[in-house]
Amino acid sequence: MNIGVLALQGAVAEHIKSIELAGGKGVAVKTVEQLQEIDGLILPGGESTTIGKLMRKYGFIDAIREFARNGKPVFGTCAGLIVLAERLEGAEEPHLQLMNMTVARNAFGRQRESFETDLDVKGIDTPLRAVFIRAPLIKEVGDNVDVLSTYKDEIVTARQGNLLASSYHPELTDDYRLHEYFLNMAKEASANR
Ligand code: GLN
Numbered sequence: 001m002n003i004g005v006l007a008l009q010g011a012v013a014e015h016i017k018s019i020e021l022a023g024g025k026g027v028a029v030k031t032v033e034q035l036q037e038i039d040g041l042i043l044p045g046g047e048s049t050t051i052g053k054l055m056r057k058y059g060f061i062d063a064i065r066e067f068a069r070n071g072k073p074v075f076g077t078c079a080g081l082i083v084l085a086e087r088l089e090g091a092e093e094p095h096l097q098l099m100n101m102t103v104a105r106n107a108f109g110r111q112r113e114s115f116e117t118d119l120d121v122k123g124i125d126t127p128l129r130a131v132f133i134r135a136p137l138i139k140e141v142g143d144n145v146d147v148l149s150t151y152k153d154e155i156v157t158a159r160q161g162n163l164l165a166s167s168y169h170p171e172l173t174d175d176y177r178l179h180e181y182f183l184n185m186a187k188e189a190s191a192n193r
Contacts, residue, residue: 001186004029004038006064008054010046010079014171015179020182032063040073040186043080045133045169048105051079052095061096068098071193073162073185081165082136089139099140099163107154107167119168121149121157121178128154129175130156130168137167164191 009026015027017044029036035041039065054123055061059176068074076084076099083095085103092105108115113134118127128149141147148157156167156183157178162185170178 001025001040001183001190002027002038003042003183003186004034004041005042005044006051006055006060008058008060009050010044011077011169012044014163014169015042015044015077018171018176018179019183021174021176022181022183024179024186032059035063035067038072039190040075040182041067042182043074043076043083044171045078045080048079048082048095048136051083052093055083055095064096065098068162070098071162071189073164073182073189074098075164075166075182077166077171078133078135078169081138081167084163084165085138099158099160099165100145101138101155101158101160101165102140103136104139105136107132107139108132108135110179116173117151117154119149119151122180123125123148124144124177128170128177129173130166130170131172132168135167138165 019026074075084099087102145160
């Protein structure tokens with residue numbers, strides 16, 4: 001499976017490493033044409049306003065919407081989760097608007113800007129190591145969204161069919177099981193095509 005990592009800004013190399021540890025091939029995606037060559041796409045962490053602007057500039061908004069509507073999996077981590085959301089809290093303009101959820105940016109406040117924890121995630125048998133950095137939270141999800149994990153009663157991992165989102169950075173630890181989970185989504189999607 002070829003898994004692309006959108007390489008406009010943010011944590012790209014770390015995702016490629018985790019995908020390769022999980023048994024896939026990681027590809028840095030810099031142009032919309034490269035979407036033809038991949039079986040799944042990761043939207044990395046970084047700064048969502050910057051990523052959103054660059055996505056508009058290089059034609060990625062419509063191209064990724066179409067990629068996802070064709071059933072191919074998309075995984076947003078941290079800023080990538082913000083980019084996937086249909087709704088953002090406050091006056092912020094949403095980006096891809098693919099996932100039926102409302103997201104609050106920088107939701108942990110100044111005291112807890114970054115921290116690590118172990119999370120129970122549905123579909124992964126023992127707790128997953130997760131790194132939160134100025135992380136967003138999922139404040140509300142639609143009926144078609146499955147909540148995969150919470151942290152202190154707040155939603156931090158969710159799935160809607162071929163879309164997966166985490167508030168935290170799964171690529172900054174040696175624990176690559178969420179990448180393995182995503183790789184399995186890509187395998188299932190390609191078997192059904
Ligand atoms: N705070 C960033 C944003 O709002 C996301 C942080 C991250 O990706 N680590 O875009």
